[in-house]
Amino acid sequence: MxxxxxxxxxxxxxxxxxxxxxxxxxxxxxxxxxxxxxxxxxxxxxxxxxxxxxxxxxxxxxxxxxxxxxxxxxxxxxxxxxxxxxxEVLETSWIDEIILEELVHCHYQPILRSDGELFGYELLARFTDGEGNMVYPGELFQAARLRGRLYALDRVCRMAAVRHAARLDKVKAFINFIPTSIYSPEFCLRSTMQLASQLNLDPQQLVFEVVETDKVDDVEHLKKILTYYKDKGFMYALDDVGEGFSTIELLTGIEPHYMKLDRKFVSDVHEDPEKQRVAHLFLEKARSMGTIPLAEGIEQQQEYQWLKDAGYVLFQGYYFGRPQSEPVPRDALNF
Structure with a gap:
């Protein structure tokens, strides 16, 4: 098969x-x-x-x-x-060329530790059409959904991210994937695992990140995917986790290695008591699960300072560095 x-x-x-x-x-x-x-x-x-x-x-x-x-x-x-x-579907035929020609590359956005050391990068897909014009990810993924190409697009993005991860030295590479684009882990993810092996990547260096965590309906399917990653020695993260933690509760037994606090609770957290309440609850939940909390979407020094004082240990956002076509070294980052 x-x-x-x-x-x-x-x-x-x-x-x-x-x-x-x-x-x-x-x-x-x-x-x-x-x-x-x-x-x-x-x-x-x-x-x-x-x-x-x-x-x-x-x-x-x-x-x-x-x-x-x-x-x-x-x-x-x-x-x-x-x-x-x-x-609408007929007008999305342009996406086929992008997938077939693999017109995708990745930008690196830094993730830092509370002590200021570089922890890793999130690898974010960027696209061009056949004439070299930039295509926005939101537009591309919407076209893929309409045209039934989401499986193929997600695979191309994962493979590109693994290749870009091979350029990193000992730091983590966070690689996004959409659970609904994987109908059978043992078949859909086989080529991803083979490429990582060919590039001699340490499985512990790769963190497969579930995007659209709040939209996961089939939790049993997600558990099957994450169990597959875990059995292969890879790590995984949940993205955009907010108040309620309904998905987290259902994942008992295969807790994620990392959880990202939804950026809407990070923005202006230093002056919003309700966001502070959610950030504290999130932190307590992560600690009880043995999961490392990561605050993303940080754009202000005050946000970073409040979250650091609260106990968060990993940070990501424009305040430290925007996604770049090359991995920016630690001494070039704002910290």
């Missing part, structure tokens, strides 16, 4: 023709398209499947002959959506 979701193959669309009128025409649609050399198939569930490069023919037929408000579509990894939204 291989990780098919990580490959950028020709996209196939499925169409669900609902309503009595549309359903009665399903076979006729198939026959018409086949007569015009369109490779259309009918699934066992009576859904039409058409490759993307023939999508215009079937859309034209729908517009001319069918009740389009009763037609729904999806890509191989997507959810069913109204036909009226298909143009």
């Amino acid at each position: 291989s990780c098919q979701g990580c490959k950028v193959s020709d996209l196939t669309y499925q169409f669900d023709l609902q309503g009595q009128y549309n359903e009665a025409l399903t076979d006729k649609v198939k026959e018409h398209l086949q007569r015009n050399d369109v490779p259309v198939t009918l699934t066992k569930e009576n859904k039409l499947k058409v490759p993307e490069h023939h999508i215009r023919e079937i859309l034209d037929f729908f517009e001319d002959h069918m009740e389009t408000d009763q037609i729904f579509f999806r890509t191989s990894q997507g959810e069913w959506s109204p036909l009226s939204e298909i143009s």
